Amino acid sequence: MNCSPSVAAFHPRSGRALVGAIAVAAALAMVVTAPTSLAGQATATAPSAASATATAGKRPLEIADYRLWRTIDDESISDDGRWVAWTYSRVRGDDTVHVRTVEGSRAQTVARASDPQISADSRWLAYALVPSFEEVEALEREGDRVPRRAGLLDLETGDTLGWDDADGFGFSETGRHFWVKKRGDSDADHDGTDLILRHLEAGYEELIGSVDELAFNEEGTHFAYTIDAAGGDGNGLYLMDLATGARRALDNSGDRYARLTWSENGQSLAVLRGSTPDGKIERENRLLAFAGLGTGTAPARYEVLPGTDGLHDGWVMSERGRLVFDADASTLFVGTKPQEDELEEWPDDALPLADVNIWHWQDDRIQSQQQRQLSNDRDRTYVAAVHLDDGSLVHLADERTRTVQVTEDGEWGIGQDDRPYVSDWKPDYADYYRIDTQTGERTPVLEGHLRTLGLSPDSEHFLYWKDGDVWNYRIDDDRHVNLTQSAPVDFTDLEYDRFGEKPPHGVAGWTADGQSVVLYDRFDAWLQPLDGSTATVLTKGYGAENEIRLRRVDTDPDEDFIDLSEPVLFEAFGQFTKRAGFFELDGDELNELTYEDRRFSRPSKAEEADRYLFTVESWQEFPDLWVADGGFRDRSRVTIANPQQDEYLWGSRILFDYATDDGISLQGTLAIPETYQPGDRLPMIVRFYEQYSQDLHAYPTPIYRHQPNFAGVVSRGYLLMQPDVHFRIGSSHSDMLEAVEAATRKVIEMGYADPDAIGLSGHSYSGGGGAYIATRSDMFAAVAHGAAPINLVSEFNQLFVGSGQNNHSYDIYGQGRYATDPYSDFDLYWDQSPISGVETMNTPVLYLHGESDPTVNWEQGLEWYNALRFLGKPIIWLSYPDEGHGLSKLQNRIDFQYRLQDFFGHHLRGEPAPTWMTDGVPQLDKARHLREYAPRVFKKKEGDANEKGDGHR
Numbered sequence: 001m002n003c004s005p006s007v008a009a010f011h012p013r014s015g016r017a018l019v020g021a022i023a024v025a026a027a028l029a030m031v032v033t034a035p036t037s038l039a040g041q042a043t044a045t046a047p048s049a050a051s052a053t054a055t056a057g058k059r060p061l062e063i064a065d066y067r068l069w070r071t072i073d074d075e076s077i078s079d080d081g082r083w084v085a086w087t088y089s090r091v092r093g094d095d096t097v098h099v100r101t102v103e104g105s106r107a108q109t110v111a112r113a114s115d116p117q118i119s120a121d122s123r124w125l126a127y128a129l130v131p132s133f134e135e136v137e138a139l140e141r142e143g144d145r146v147p148r149r150a151g152l153l154d155l156e157t158g159d160t161l162g163w164d165d166a167d168g169f170g171f172s173e174t175g176r177h178f179w180v181k182k183r184g185d186s187d188a189d190h191d192g193t194d195l196i197l198r199h200l201e202a203g204y205e206e207l208i209g210s211v212d213e214l215a216f217n218e219e220g221t222h223f224a225y226t227i228d229a230a231g232g233d234g235n236g237l238y239l240m241d242l243a244t245g246a247r248r249a250l251d252n253s254g255d256r257y258a259r260l261t262w263s264e265n266g267q268s269l270a271v272l273r274g275s276t277p278d279g280k281i282e283r284e285n286r287l288l289a290f291a292g293l294g295t296g297t298a299p300a301r302y303e304v305l306p307g308t309d310g311l312h313d314g315w316v317m318s319e320r321g322r323l324v325f326d327a328d329a330s331t332l333f334v335g336t337k338p339q340e341d342e343l344e345e346w347p348d349d350a351l352p353l354a355d356v357n358i359w360h361w362q363d364d365r366i367q368s369q370q371q372r373q374l375s376n377d378r379d380r381t382y383v384a385a386v387h388l389d390d391g392s393l394v395h396l397a398d399e400r401t402r403t404v405q406v407t408e409d410g411e412w413g414i415g416q417d418d419r420p421y422v423s424d425w426k427p428d429y430a431d432y433y434r435i436d437t438q439t440g441e442r443t444p445v446l447e448g449h450l451r452t453l454g455l456s457p458d459s460e461h462f463l464y465w466k467d468g469d470v471w472n473y474r475i476d477d478d479r480h481v482n483l484t485q486s487a488p489v490d491f492t493d494l495e496y497d498r499f500g501e502k503p504p505h506g507v508a509g510w511t512a513d514g515q516s517v518v519l520y521d522r523f524d525a526w527l528q529p530l531d532g533s534t535a536t537v538l539t540k541g542y543g544a545e546n547e548i549r550l551r552r553v554d555t556d557p558d559e560d561f562i563d564l565s566e567p568v569l570f571e572a573f574g575q576f577t578k579r580a581g582f583f584e585l586d587g588d589e590l591n592e593l594t595y596e597d598r599r600f601s602r603p604s605k606a607e608e609a610d611r612y613l614f615t616v617e618s619w620q621e622f623p624d625l626w627v628a629d630g631g632f633r634d635r636s637r638v639t640i641a642n643p644q645q646d647e648y649l650w651g652s653r654i655l656f657d658y659a660t661d662d663g664i665s666l667q668g669t670l671a672i673p674e675t676y677q678p679g680d681r682l683p684m685i686v687r688f689y690e691q692y693s694q695d696l697h698a699y700p701t702p703i704y705r706h707q708p709n710f711a712g713v714v715s716r717g718y719l720l721m722q723p724d725v726h727f728r729i730g731s732s733h734s735d736m737l738e739a740v741e742a743a744t745r746k747v748i749e750m751g752y753a754d755p756d757a758i759g760l761s762g763h764s765y766s767g768g769g770g771a772y773i774a775t776r777s778d779m780f781a782a783v784a785h786g787a788a789p790i791n792l793v794s795e796f797n798q799l800f801v802g803s804g805q806n807n808h809s810y811d812i813y814g815q816g817r818y819a820t821d822p823y824s825d826f827d828l829y830w831d832q833s834p835i836s837g838v839e840t841m842n843t844p845v846l847y848l849h850g851e852s853d854p855t856v857n858w859e860q861g862l863e864w865y866n867a868l869r870f871l872g873k874p875i876i877w878l879s880y881p882d883e884g885h886g887l888s889k890l891q892n893r894i895d896f897q898y899r900l901q902d903f904f905g906h907h908l909r910g911e912p913a914p915t916w917m918t919d920g921v922p923q924l925d926k927a928r929h930l931r932e933y934a935p936r937v938f939k940k941k942e943g944d945a946n947e948k949g950d951g952h953r
Helices: 021-029 063-068 133-141 367-372 374-379 542-546 643-647 710-715 732-749 765-776 808-812 826-831 834-840 858-870 890-909 923-933
Strands: 070-077 083-090 096-101 107-111 113-118 124-129 149-154 160-163 166-171 177-182 193-199 204-216 222-227 236-241 247-252 256-262 269-275 284-291 300-304 315-317 323-325 331-338 382-387 392-395 403-406 412-417 430-436 442-449 451-455 461-466 469-474 479-482 507-511 516-520 525-529 548-552 568-574 580-586 589-596 611-617 624-629 635-637 652-659 665-672 682-687 719-723 753-763 782-786 845-850 875-880
Touching: 063 890, 070 113, 070 611, 070 624, 083 113, 083 624, 096 124, 107 124, 107 149, 113 166, 124 166, 149 166, 177 204, 204 256, 222 256, 236 256, 236 269, 247 269, 247 284, 256 323, 269 315, 269 323, 284 331, 331 392, 367 374, 382 403, 442 451, 442 461, 469 516, 507 548, 525 548, 542 548, 568 589, 652 732, 665 710, 665 732, 682 732, 682 890, 710 719, 719 732, 732 753, 732 765, 753 765, 753 890, 765 782, 765 834, 782 890, 834 858, 845 858, 845 890, 858 875, 875 890
Parallel strands: 096 113, 284 315, 682 719, 682 753, 753 782, 782 845, 845 875
Antiparallel strands: 070 083, 083 096, 096 107, 113 124, 124 149, 149 160, 166 177, 177 193, 193 204, 204 222, 222 236, 236 247, 256 269, 269 284, 284 300, 315 331, 323 331, 331 382, 382 392, 403 412, 412 430, 430 442, 451 461, 461 469, 469 479, 507 516, 516 525, 548 568, 568 580, 580 589, 611 624, 624 635, 652 665, 665 719
């Protein structure tokens, strides 16, 4: 066999060449322009071919080293674009808040801090402070409450302030005021606690006792809060004028107040006030609203009493639902629900009540699902409109039409009635109605419909998807218009590969002139007039021509419309190149801003500056923070989170093309060790799921979890291959087998992989695929997989314990893709079940399953183990008590990493197998084994072997 990598071959799909390893060396040696770095370091060049010089002084990344990697959380950019804040986090380490200027070198660091927030005036940074992680762990072990402080940093002077026992904190919308709410007593019969309100410009603060809810209006001129004190003394709704500091009570009562809400214009305020009658469950509320606040005139007061005109008999206005103003603050939308009597007390000396769940075949939802949704069912409310001019209440939702979307102007609701279609397995059909919020009158809109696309911000249109077209329901006119029947493009997502109706690609937004909606096809954005005339392509067909997916970036979350008279930012992704970047639509011109062999996060824009914050990553480059202006070409690096990476062998990742036996073109990625030399045949681990090639430029952060760590295995000399899978209807597992084998053969043909040293890894959906492949293929020397559906016939009627649902919908219409059931086609379900092929399987298996898995029943693993054990097949089952679908406990995640390393090391590299693999671990020896095997990854004793390596045995 020729051990040299293959040459590139012509690919018939679009005239592209297959990515072969001869071309790889040149591609990997390419140097990219290095943007400037705020952190004092330029972007590294793209990875080069391995050489003695490049790897000198580097060492393999060991499992114990994963703990060194920091992640970035809570990143934000100030409204003026001058400051960037973020949190560095590390496993079993203290979080640290950092803030620095984009220009210049001013920077501050706050130890043991997280959740940074920059004030709207860009002057202050707030954050949460906790003790060291060792102290936190000790407190949590004892069941004690972890103390939390709120901190405040003056970004101009560097001065800091702090408040103990903080439950929450935040700024006013203008950034001129800062509040800290203290923790309460969980055993208290009231919810109010002390509140600190600091006037930042004036430099003083106020203590307000027994505050429950609080809210600033959007203009930041007024501060409202409710008091909920012990015994109800002083309870009320209060308003503070932030300019003068004057405050007054808008209402006082011994009742409790809830759902404090400002109107959009900041001049109206509403709240519910009530108490629970004896023998009843629900609070009987009245609705209070105040209009004209801050206008210099006496505010108008509105009061809607319990039992008001229009409210159903025996119903209440409930604090369990939302309270929302319409656009002009003339109508409030409130949750309502039936009042209920308390249950009779059962005598202590009587025979205890029986406890039984009655599963009836005509239940709309099975009992397990009802149990999981019990809290939501108890708290369910039904929206009603309260018209403040006359105090009338109009019910919009009820027991049948539970969901109502209300237009921005408050004139209409779109009600959804799904009760006739509730099913364990059928799609989520519903009937839709137009509801007049003035009268409650309902007009049928759609019957038995599946997909809707939402209301327009101007309250005039309701879009839905029907028969492969986007339709517009003109609400005022009660008229339906097929918008896309004359469109020169199909808006259907033809790549959708599950059973059932194919969805559209989606809606980008609504134009500011109110005349059009922007729709997506596979690659481009289209301007679709709302009168149904022909759509035109906004992005000039550039996406389709170059196979680049263009999607709008919403740079202003507060803006409801797309203003096409201003430049519009698009993010770009190369469907087959995996390149990414940004384009700008400026009038009739679509301009490339940057388009690179990297991955970008969605950028956050400074509210008052043309500056963006985002991450950039590749296999070699951690997703550090960068800033750029709207041109995106000249970006500056803000963080260097993990400089220690330079000490380790890292490798590179390439893209390759392959095809299934029937000619379906697919792609995969191959990560190659830094020490690779042409002609080497290396052991390889294959990790698969559905689509992975889009992660070509994803950074492989070293973390502890229930799968191979990509950076770790490649650093230690393994190839890592991740293929895409092409799915058909009714053959998921055999489709996985076909694609995985085809991709594996391709990498062998390319000259990289040792065909006798290939391992397979999958979890959950691909865990089942891994089991299926193990029973049908001789290509893999070992298979490590977990949480797998093993017997699809039995699993069909088992539960997703987490949701309480059975597997019917999942298998027929969902990820299973079987389009039928085992009663209609038993042979299909049995053929696709790994259990049906165990007799001929000889591949060594390492199987992982949490004993409390809420997604795939642990009994599926038990059936797998017992079948293989009965037949004398080589299986080792790692069954972790009190774990779910993955591994959540750090000690178990670390344990699994070492056992996975042992397993693949033995079967792919011929390393000696440890005794837990050769002999197992009897229960009598379990406690001793776990102590002996436990890696001392975080042990601090100086000189401990684990500080510089694994050394866990």
